[in-house]
Amino acid sequence: MSGARHLYVHVPFCSQRCDYCDFVSLAGQRDHHSRYARALLAELELERDLLAPKLETVYLGGGTPTFLEPEALRTLLEGLPGASELTVEANPETVTPALAAALVEAGVNRVSLGAQSFQPRLLELLGRHAGPDDVRRAIETLRDAGSDNISLDLLYGIPGQRRADLDADLDEALALAPEHLSCYELEAKPGTRFARAHGAELAEQADALEDHLERIIERLTASGYRWYETANFARIEPGRDLRSVHNLGYWRAHDYLGIGMGAVSTLAGLRWKNVPSMVRYLEALEREETPPREIEALDEATKLRERLMLGLRLDEPVALAGVEAVLDRAGLVRFSELGLVESRGESITLSRRGRMLGGAVSAELLLWSGDSLAA
Amino acid sequence: MDLSHIRNFSIIAHIDHGKSTLADRILELTHAISMRDMREQVLDSMDLERERGITIKAQAVRVSWKGHELNLIDTPGHVDFTYEVSRSLQACEGALLVVDAAQGIEAQTLANAYLAIENNLEIVPVVNKIDLPQADPEGTALEVATLVGGAPEHVLAISAKSGVGVEAVLEAVIERIPPPSGDPSASARALVFDSSYDQYRGVVAFVRMVDGSFSRRQALKAMALGTEFEPEELGFFSPGMTPVEKLTAGEVGYIVTGLKDVARVRVGDTITTVAEPAAEPLAGYKEVKPMVFAGLFPTDSDAYPELREALEKLKLNDAALLYEPETSKALGFGFRCGFLGLLHMEIVRERLEREFDLDLLVTAPNVAYRVKTNAGTEIEVHNPAEMPPDLDEVSEPYIKATVIVPKEFVGSVMELCNERRGRFDHMEYLSEQRVMLIYELPLGEIVLDFYDQLKSRTRGYASFDYDLSGFREGDLVRIDILVGGESVDALSLILHRDRAYDTGRQLVEKLREEIPRQFFDVPIQAAIGARVIARETVKAKRKDVLAKCYGGDISRKRKLLEKQKKGKKRMKRVGSVEVPQEAFLAVLKLDGGSGGKK
Numbered sequence: 001m002s003g004a005r006h007l008y009v010h011v012p013f014c015s016q017r018c019d020y021c022d023f024v025s026l027a028g029q030r031d032h033h034s035r036y037a038r039a040l041l042a043e044l045e046l047e048r049d050l051l052a053p054k055l056e057t058v059y060l061g062g063g064t065p066t067f068l069e070p071e072a073l074r075t076l077l078e079g080l081p082g083a084s085e086l087t088v089e090a091n092p093e094t095v096t097p098a099l100a101a102a103l104v105e106a107g108v109n110r111v112s113l114g115a116q117s118f119q120p121r122l123l124e125l126l127g128r129h130a131g132p133d134d135v136r137r138a139i140e141t142l143r144d145a146g147s148d149n150i151s152l153d154l155l156y157g158i159p160g161q162r163r164a165d166l167d168a169d170l171d172e173a174l175a176l177a178p179e180h181l182s183c184y185e186l187e188a189k190p191g192t193r194f195a196r197a198h199g200a201e202l203a204e205q206a207d208a209l210e211d212h213l214e215r216i217i218e219r220l221t222a223s224g225y226r227w228y229e230t231a232n233f234a235r236i237e238p239g240r241d242l243r244s245v246h247n248l249g250y251w252r253a254h255d256y257l258g259i260g261m262g263a264v265s266t267l268a269g270l271r272w273k274n275v276p277s278m279v280r281y282l283e284a285l286e287r288e289e290t291p292p293r294e295i296e297a298l299d300e301a302t303k304l305r306e307r308l309m310l311g312l313r314l315d316e317p318v319a320l321a322g323v324e325a326v327l328d329r330a331g332l333v334r335f336s337e338l339g340l341v342e343s344r345g346e347s348i349t350l351s352r353r354g355r356m357l358g359g360a361v362s363a364e365l366l367l368w369s370g371d372s373l374a375a
Numbered sequence: 376m377d378l379s380h381i382r383n384f385s386i387i388a389h390i391d392h393g394k395s396t397l398a399d400r401i402l403e404l405t406h407a408i409s410m411r412d413m414r415e416q417v418l419d420s421m422d423l424e425r426e427r428g429i430t431i432k433a434q435a436v437r438v439s440w441k442g443h444e445l446n447l448i449d450t451p452g453h454v455d456f457t458y459e460v461s462r463s464l465q466a467c468e469g470a471l472l473v474v475d476a477a478q479g480i481e482a483q484t485l486a487n488a489y490l491a492i493e494n495n496l497e498i499v500p501v502v503n504k505i506d507l508p509q510a511d512p513e514g515t516a517l518e519v520a521t522l523v524g525g526a527p528e529h530v531l532a533i534s535a536k537s538g539v540g541v542e543a544v545l546e547a548v549i550e551r552i553p554p555p556s557g558d559p560s561a562s563a564r565a566l567v568f569d570s571s572y573d574q575y576r577g578v579v580a581f582v583r584m585v586d587g588s589f590s591r592r593q594a595l596k597a598m599a600l601g602t603e604f605e606p607e608e609l610g611f612f613s614p615g616m617t618p619v620e621k622l623t624a625g626e627v628g629y630i631v632t633g634l635k636d637v638a639r640v641r642v643g644d645t646i647t648t649v650a651e652p653a654a655e656p657l658a659g660y661k662e663v664k665p666m667v668f669a670g671l672f673p674t675d676s677d678a679y680p681e682l683r684e685a686l687e688k689l690k691l692n693d694a695a696l697l698y699e700p701e702t703s704k705a706l707g708f709g710f711r712c713g714f715l716g717l718l719h720m721e722i723v724r725e726r727l728e729r730e731f732d733l734d735l736l737v738t739a740p741n742v743a744y745r746v747k748t749n750a751g752t753e754i755e756v757h758n759p760a761e762m763p764p765d766l767d768e769v770s771e772p773y774i775k776a777t778v779i780v781p782k783e784f785v786g787s788v789m790e791l792c793n794e795r796r797g798r799f800d801h802m803e804y805l806s807e808q809r810v811m812l813i814y815e816l817p818l819g820e821i822v823l824d825f826y827d828q829l830k831s832r833t834r835g836y837a838s839f840d841y842d843l844s845g846f847r848e849g850d851l852v853r854i855d856i857l858v859g860g861e862s863v864d865a866l867s868l869i870l871h872r873d874r875a876y877d878t879g880r881q882l883v884e885k886l887r888e889e890i891p892r893q894f895f896d897v898p899i900q901a902a903i904g905a906r907v908i909a910r911e912t913v914k915a916k917r918k919d920v921l922a923k924c925y926g927g928d929i930s931r932k933r934k935l936l937e938k939q940k941k942g943k944k945r946m947k948r949v950g951s952v953e954v955p956q957e958a959f960l961a962v963l964k965l966d967g968g969s970g971g972k973k
Contacts, residue, residue, distance in 0.1 A: 008926055182923075184922050184923050185920070185922040187922050209918060210916075210917040210918040213917075213918050213920070214917065214918075230920050230921070230922075230923075230924070231920070231922060231923050247925060250924070250925055250926050250929070251924075256926055258926055258927070262927075263927070264926050264927040264929075264930075265926075266926065266929070271929075271930060273927075296930060302933070305933060306929055306933055309932070309933060309936060310924065310929070313924060334951075335894075338894050338895065340894065353917075355920075356917060356918050356919075356920065357894065357916065357917070357918065357919045357920075358919070358920050358921070359919040359920050359921045359935075359936065359939070360894075360916070360919040360939065361919075362936060363936040363937070363939040363940045363943075364940055364943070366936060366937075366940065368937045368940055368941070370941075
């Protein structure tokens, strides 16, 4: 076994919890930062054998990794293995000149910035601290420090977000010329405070979201971005591939190791999730034990289904060789007739419309256990 | 026992007026059952009945009281089961008519009282629940006395719940109800008034011995079909099965026939002996014809054989249930079932789902239509989709409806009946406060939601009962629904022409809401013949994405997709359109049901 070439590092700390967020995150807990950084490195040490000698990507996600105390962040960055792509997620308000310099110095060559929106009233509704000016200033600061690969996150489907708001957000984002853009539909998980507060409004504007997604794709592709994954766009630049190599790893169903509380790994047919409890995570690693984990064994068919499901999110063809066993042939014919799937014999790609319907299309293209195999 | 010491009687009442409680008290008082063993309402043996507080199957219990043998024959209390009530009454000489002292006479009180009178029964009027704070025993006694004739003092006042006055009821049974007349020495004749099926013992016939007697190991014969059998057991209920050597004239009991085919001993048939057969059978019953029909389809088409088997078993205990195979293009294989009424339909559906663990789709109910075709033949149509195009004349069943309401709701009831093509017959004040309205209505106008509407427009005060009054010609049309250009047989319906446009429009609107958006535009049309009268479009869906999917999301997203596809498998295909099963019930969800104006 050659080992995983992708490493994900989860940093759950945030200055505060955003109402809509469903990631494993913890507000505050500054006193835990250094302990946590050491625990991450301890877990890495325990699992080092699972990694390839040379990594393609390391990704620090959160939470807000840049909310870490500077000392803890430095310890962590110094202790992580090198990789050709090293991404750190940041919230605009955390980006100071000192932080930007420290990141560049530590070899961080990609920064993913959570802008979400440029409309103060929508940011307030989301419970975000940073205002539109913070985003602009953060990018300026990062550019000044030498960052040349910046990604911006935008949200659409925020309660009360009108077409004009979305257009303004796209204008603002494009004006900042980020190398990469992620555009996510706001998902209100049932049962959350956010869903309770805004559920009715979200349901009402569900139809408008179709227009929003169309609009985003239209405008970004017209502005020189490649819609390379369902929710992701990379600036087209001669000589540089600005897609997120780390995330491409997920969508191409590569193995990856994830460390940190609540982090997920997929390696050699197993998927495991670390315990999502700070205390239990810290205590285990301070005893130099692997943290408690939930383990899921991925059988062959499941692996193939995931390969197809993830691959169809991309604009590149998915090879059919090997996945026939989980492919619904009748569905394939039907979707080809409907112009949702382009089939080239050896491989398939979703058409533009097919990608906008990617969830439903891939659900039906996949054969699940219990589906008739005769189809 | 000699005839003069036997009394056979029923208890008849409007629902919830206390029939079962009184039966319980009688059993208790006569020590047929100990307090400890007593479950409330022991005569209702099926769980479902106990839950709904209604009785479906008639049963007979024998008790002893002061040297007399009393046979209490239980009757179902709901409008749909008039026919079963009438069967039970034919086995009796008298009936206790129980009326709630707080409610007064209700529609089923009347219907049951008339049935008893038609059957020449001695009616013993009883006012129940006299201990309720809002009870009006004197007023109610007066109402009841007016109804059945006789003096108000003759009406017994009781509380079945506390037991007050129940002994007097038993005294009245002995004093007022005549003993059975019959000839103990004539050739044996017994009327089968009900039957039940036991998977180990076969058909159990409930009989009323009219003449002569049966002994065990005496070969018997059901006269209608000439079915001969040797009974495995004779007995009576007390309330458990109690075997006896002999059943004699005037008695009520059961015969375990050992027959495995319920059709060979019909309810209403006469049983006699093989050795000394009676010359003439007793007057039987006229067979009831189901008037309400609906398609029953398994939601999972693989369950069709289970559904067939379940219906076969149910039919053994429910003679009124009718079923014939039906194939729907949209819903696949199922059965078109005939019911006595809506409650009957509801009970059959619940029993199928509960006792047989089936998941069913029941189409909107319709009535039976009599159709004269251009060719001059007359046929009965039970399924709107089978209505022939070359029809000359269509008749639909009509009912005579009795509605009893407090006088302030008379206007609302009249309005409702007028909306449903009702013809006012007459109106009568039962008391200063309460009014009885008689309407003639097409049965087709009440099968969907008439009862719900009646209840909601009278704040629950109205009581309702009906009798079929015959078929009458109507200006009826068939509306077909086309989804994606394909006609959906399970959605066709027959309506009065005046209502067709309105209902057609509402129906396509409702379907537009019920049918999820597909990968392409789906037109939904309502048509009369080739003429489209309403149209809507379910616009193609443009977006269905899983917003984000990174390392930590993969398992969850995979499961979401699996669930999404499984959800689709529950849908039915019409052409290439996936239609959720609920959409086939759209007609039940229209405002005002069958299209009544708001």
